[in-house]
Amino acid sequence: MTVRLTPLPAARYDEWSAATRERLIRLRQDSGLRLGEDAVTQAGQYFTELLPNGLDSTASQVLLIADGDDELGTLWLGANAGRLFVIDLALSVPPSTSQGDEIVAALQTIATGEEASLISIGLFRQDVEGHRLVDGRGFRVASIQMLLEPLPDREVAPHVVVAPMTVERYPSFADTSEAAFAVDLATSGRYSPEEAAVESRRQFLQELPQGLDTPGQEIFTATVDGVEVGILWIGMRERGGRPHAFILDIEVAADQRRKGYGRELMHATEREARRLGAGSIGLHVFGFNDAAVTLYEQLGYRRLEEQFVLDVGDAARAGS
The missing domain is CATH 3.40.630.30 (Gcn5-related N-acetyltransferase (GNAT))
Structure with a gap:
């Protein structure tokens, strides 16, 4: 050498x-x-x-x-x-x-x-x-940090409807979201299962110290014809002095997958971001999630930083 x-x-x-x-x-x-x-x-x-x-x-x-x-x-x-x-x-x-x-x-x-x-x-x-x-x-x-900016003008009829999550629905969402993120952290190889559980808990409490009442956090339940098909969690940030929406969790229910709801949830995210005054949307995706990366890039998101x-x-x- x-x-x-x-x-x-x-x-x-x-x-x-x-x-x-x-x-x-x-x-x-x-x-x-x-x-x-x-x-x-x-x-x-x-x-x-x-x-x-x-x-x-x-x-x-x-x-x-x-x-x-x-x-x-x-x-x-x-x-x-x-x-x-x-x-x-x-x-x-x-x-x-x-x-x-x-x-x-x-x-x-x-x-x-x-x-x-x-x-x-x-x-x-x-x-x-x-x-x-x-x-x-x-x-x-x-993992990959991605950005959609500016928000596109899509002619898409809303099929998936998102509405603010109820107090009754929140506890099960919190448990499921925290546990799923811990699994993803461990699967990415960046943490052991024990470390991943601790890190997931830390980040969850940091983002939602007051649960649904935490300022700047928007959590939705997604439905189709009155049936829940997934959830959406947006954290509002600031980017270049303007409101910026960051997707903290987006999930299609296991029994509702392969119906195109993931793409429609992303369209709903764009609508909510625009309603909240944001001109851009950011997200973090784990490298092993090839399907999600492909979807995001098809929707116009670009890679900013990759963690190897x-x-x-x-x-x-x-x-x-």
Whole structure:
């Protein structure tokens, strides 16, 4: 192995941090994930939370990628809860196939040293070199952030009717939604079943601390001819100073599937988003849900950011 990952020299930190901050802002703005000052604020939070003391911070580390005397770029890494996170990968020189193999192998070595079983990296759609590095090296898409903007003008007659969920219906919805999300988190490979249950509970309480009375949360029951066929949960956000609708849960009842109700629920989402003053809709979908990804792309949603993961144990066994 000739590629080495070594700590960034302290004398280069200011230059690196300024360039990386600009890179994080540009990637978010160009992808559409964050607009204007939102991208600036999020980039600043990364440095405040992960590098509060510069290179002396314990929450993350910054490494140079070099092959002999040639620098290929930098890596910003963090480790937590059995996972090694690639916070930023900046390749100044496109690595060769063998160099790419060695970079990933070095990441696996670091992950093993951190007792991490998973390597995670988020890549924006325009990050060509990042995608080239993960392609064909055992990484899989764990999740995708998608956006529909602007909202299309569709001539679609509403068949599925959505109405605010009742207090009586809410408890069973809450139990089912939380449990289903935990299963999806575990299936994605990002969490163990035990961790997934805890994370699902945390996110549910964060979004709905007051249940149905939580401001900015819109939860609907979907019906066809008076028969319940699914549910829809929209969290209202802000995007570029305008209202933005984010789909937190959308589900067709098991006995009502393969009737086209999923597509019609998405059309209903557009109508509700427009009624709520939103000019865009965002969503998160797990990478294993191919059918949902296909539907969303057919409806005009585009990928903003993909989260890739690599199982260190599987990668190590494959290379032995």
